[in-house]
Amino acid sequence: MADNSGFLDSVKLYLKGGDGGNGCLSFRREKYVPLGGPNGGNGGKGGSVYLLADRNLTTLLELAYHPHRQAERGQHGKGSTKDGPYGEDLVLRVPCGTSVLRNGKLVSDMLEDGQRYLAAKGGAGGRGNTAFKTQANTAPHFAEKGEPGEEVTLRLELKVLADVGLVGFPNAGKSTLLSRISAARPKIADYPFTTLNPNLGIATHKGKSFAAADIPGLIEGAHEGKGLGHKFLKHIERTRVLVHLVDPSGFDRFNAQQSVKVIAAELKKFSPKLALKPRIIAVNKADLPQAAEAYAKIKKTCLGKKVFLISAFTGDGVDKLLDEVIRELNSAPIEKPAEPQAPAIARHYMEPLFTVERTPAGLLAVKGREVDRLVLTTNFDHPEGVIRLRNIFRKIGLNKALAKHGVQDGDTVVIAGREFDWSDAAFRDRPLRRLRLVGRAAREARAKRPRHPKQYHG
Missing domain, CATH: 3.40.50.300 (P-loop containing nucleotide triphosphate hydrolases)
Structure with a gap:
């Protein structure tokens, strides 16, 4: 807590990068262009949160008044392949001499004026349906949601810089x-x-x-x-x-x-x-x-x-x-800034795509960075998007891994905080080879296709 002088040398911050904008599900619709194809744009990237060392500041008091800070989210994509604008980055100024700690470990020592530190990264924008157009699926009826921004809790400690x-x-x-x-x-x-x-x-x-x-x-x-x-x-x-x-x-x-x-x-x-x-x-x-x-x-x-x-x-x-x-x-030597804490030996290892474990409540929890990203960016209001997610899970072997853990029809599977009711029949279906246009627009397009005239011989 600060005293009457307004000096504060320690503060806890809760920061969040901006969420990415959603991709757009849209099709080109013009006169005399019955099969215009998809033209949904991508969502904009969310803004990131940066810390900037400023020699004109002497206290962390201003940050203490507003410890919960979030960067601007990216704008959603639009039709005509218009990508959404990026969210604006949030820059928080801190005094020179501020140490940044995450989970009790030093991640940055901000001693020089103008030094920047990326505290919370913004989420990537979701892709519009134009990005999923292929030769097999010329009219995808789904788009991605934007990725959520990174959430971090930081402890800032100010140590006075003096000779x-x-x-x-x-x-x-x-x-x-x-x-x-x-x-x-x-x-x-x-x-x-x-x-x-x-x-x-x-x-x-x-x-x-x-x-x-x-x-x-x-x-x-x-x-x-x-x-x-x-x-x-x-x-x-x-x-x-x-x-x-x-x-x-x-x-x-x-x-x-x-x-x-x-x-x-x-x-x-x-x-x-x-x-x-x-x-x-x-x-x-x-x-x-x-x-x-x-x-x-x-x-x-x-x-x-x-x-x-x-x-x-x-x-x-x-x-x-x-x-x-x-x-x-x-x-007297000039002291060098403290190095961020890191392991003495760099160890490189392949992170598994996902892991499966059964919780004390009897649920099957699937954990993995890429699996979480797939679920968070899937728009479950788009049936074709759900089918795509199911097919990806089949290809990476998630259904087989769950079967080894004894999953049964009706069991609850938790991925990225979202609960799913397991159905083995859905994974026994063969993946769709080709998706067709459905709805009134597809019927009208087929009706306007030219037919071959009958041949008459005299």
Whole structure:
């Protein structure tokens, strides 16, 4: 849930690609053209849903207000072989630094401005009856329905993109330092947990610019989620340099020296990579009487670390701190985006056309991507379309597979969520060799055919 600042770093989306348009069942009907033939157009492809990284966005709040999103469906085909227009793609903008997770696995890490990710693919348009015209069936009386669009559930997690992360216990002066080195104006007050969400600012020092993030205060046990530790720590995973601000008065039951060790331990426990990042220690509030003593003790115990005494309020020592930050940034590597999770070894296998299993309720369930597509695109209002589906099932051996599982007349067979009553007699029929025109139009066409005149001999 977002707070009053409008910042939101996690959201769940329910996305659906647009359905494909239905194919058209139509015949050419013109004067003096009794056998014009089929002219039904194909349906248009449904629009797809894309995620687009936008550097001008800083929160996922807008997506949270409308988590259910669907792209436009394709238009239906028309007569005169007119194909339906494609559905318009739906583009959802997300902040740079957004991780896209599907079923708990990372599928895309959107770090660069303009990066796109196909989230939900639109369904293909159904074919009109013109597409099924053959020499054996010159007037097909059926057309396909459009395929349904892909449905997905995604979890988006935003991790702030910054070069420098300001960390430390609450009320250490992180927000004050950010306001000192940049134009950012975070909320500042003399009590812990004033900052509840990361604040970003662009700092410029001696011609060098970098992005700095003020991370809300951490407490002991943050790596376990205490004090919303998980929510805060994830925002410094992508930083290159950490600036650890220390309050010389300490925090809670920890003095200044102990607070340095506690924060360092929390970073390491949350992620070993955080412990390897360059970390600069800055003892803040130099105007306090105990600041000089705390600075001397920390510098003595933290060998190998750069330690500075600064006052974020007055600006004393801040320039020297920024000099060191620039030096560390020049040598710190730029982290590469995380690769989507994939199996270590690529395994290629032939997916079966279908599988048959009996459900606990006694129904026979047929599963398979191609079989599902055939059922979903068949228009059961067109008898010839049903006959075509039945013939395809016979050719791929579905009737034999069901017979092995003991199917009987009257049993219910489930395919693509649709229930069918099994009839063995339908599959014993021979497939139609030729389909004839039926109805009034066919009779009128046959009546207009020229007849051979009788031959008379004188």
